[in-house]
Amino acid sequence: MKSMFLVGRASACQSERSSDSSRRRTLRFLCVLCASALIPFSAFAQPGKLLGPSQQSRMQDSNLKPALPGALVDVGIDQRLDQQISLDLTFKDEAGREVPLSSFFQRGKPVILAPVYYRCPMLCTQILNGLASSLKAVSLDPGKDFEIVAVSFDPKDTPETAASKKQLYMRRYGRPGTVNGWHLLTGNEANIKSLMEAVGYRYKYDPATDQFAHASGIMVLTPEGRLSRYFYGVEYSPRDVRLGLVEASQNKIGSAVDQILLFCYHYDPATGKYGAVVMNMVRFAGAGFTLICGVFLFIFLRRDLRRDRHVLRRVG
Numbered sequence: 001m002k003s004m005f006l007v008g009r010a011s012a013c014q015s016e017r018s019s020d021s022s023r024r025r026t027l028r029f030l031c032v033l034c035a036s037a038l039i040p041f042s043a044f045a046q047p048g049k050l051l052g053p054s055q056q057s058r059m060q061d062s063n064l065k066p067a068l069p070g071a072l073v074d075v076g077i078d079q080r081l082d083q084q085i086s087l088d089l090t091f092k093d094e095a096g097r098e099v100p101l102s103s104f105f106q107r108g109k110p111v112i113l114a115p116v117y118y119r120c121p122m123l124c125t126q127i128l129n130g131l132a133s134s135l136k137a138v139s140l141d142p143g144k145d146f147e148i149v150a151v152s153f154d155p156k157d158t159p160e161t162a163a164s165k166k167q168l169y170m171r172r173y174g175r176p177g178t179v180n181g182w183h184l185l186t187g188n189e190a191n192i193k194s195l196m197e198a199v200g201y202r203y204k205y206d207p208a209t210d211q212f213a214h215a216s217g218i219m220v221l222t223p224e225g226r227l228s229r230y231f232y233g234v235e236y237s238p239r240d241v242r243l244g245l246v247e248a249s250q251n252k253i254g255s256a257v258d259q260i261l262l263f264c265y266h267y268d269p270a271t272g273k274y275g276a277v278v279m280n281m282v283r284f285a286g287a288g289f290t291l292i293c294g295v296f297l298f299i300f301l302r303r304d305l306r307r308d309r310h311v312l313r314r315v316g
Contacts, residue, residue, distance in 0.1 A: 078200030085198040091187035094163040110248035117154035126234040132173040137238035142181025155189045220244040232272040
């Protein structure tokens with residue numbers, strides 16, 4: 001009996017040594033896995049660096065910049081982030097009613113502002129078409145989650161022109177129940193100039209053609225009427241527009257996924273786009289790999305513990 005007991009103890013000790021060795025191998029494997037997974041990120045990580053379109057070379061001579069045509073001098077968009085616009089300015093909506101801008105900021109929702117003019121033969125149509133196309137891919141709804149306010153900077157535009165344009169874009173957008181979220185405004189020259197100067201939008205009238213030379217872009221404003229984001233061009237990334245709306249609302253709209261994306265993507269005023277912040281992505285990846293390694297470690301240790309208990313019961 002004594003010899004059998006000694007053999008059993010020896011077998012148990014050998015099993016414990018084998019289990020300890022297995023645990024050490026498991027821990028080494030998981031540590032190597034985590035380290036090797038994070039090396040590619042940390043190799044190029046720099047705090048605060050944005051991944052986005054390549055910037056203009058610092059060695060470029062500013063004297064080599066091409067001269068703008070005379071019609072485009074003083075035409076452009078100046079970012080005035082966090083500037084408060086006057087909500088007392090009044091305009092006419094597509095039904096011809098006098099409305100102050102404050103009527104679109106009273107519901108605690110962000111506002112997309114599109115400076116256009118409705119007689120424009122090409123570019124302004126592309127701006128509103130691009131906005132409608134972008135919002136098709138965004139699950140947030142105008143009128144419910146945010147407001148869309150297009151303001152004509154042409155004093156000759158009328159509410160009737162705005163109404164016909166609204167019908168056109170509503171058909172293009174094609175989302176039922178959002179008609180009350182689109183507002184196409186017209187106004188007098190004084191109020192138009194005041195608003196456009198506040199948002200940094202510069203344009204020029206050409207009397208020879210009875211047209212305006214102007215830039216293309218949209219702005220996102222907070223529910224209080226502060227300028228939050230600028231997006232340039234005639235096509236707008238649905239991801240950028242959505243994140244801009246979520247940030248302008250102070251995270252009152254959107255989902256948990258939006259919060260994760262805002263952790264990894266930050267707005268770059270130089271490009272008017274959201275770019276990936278490398279260090280935040282490294283932190284997020286590191287947390288993810290740590291969680292995965294912890295789950296694997298728990299599974300391995302739990303398996304070894306069960307096996308040890310089984311051996312001890314058999315020896316006993």
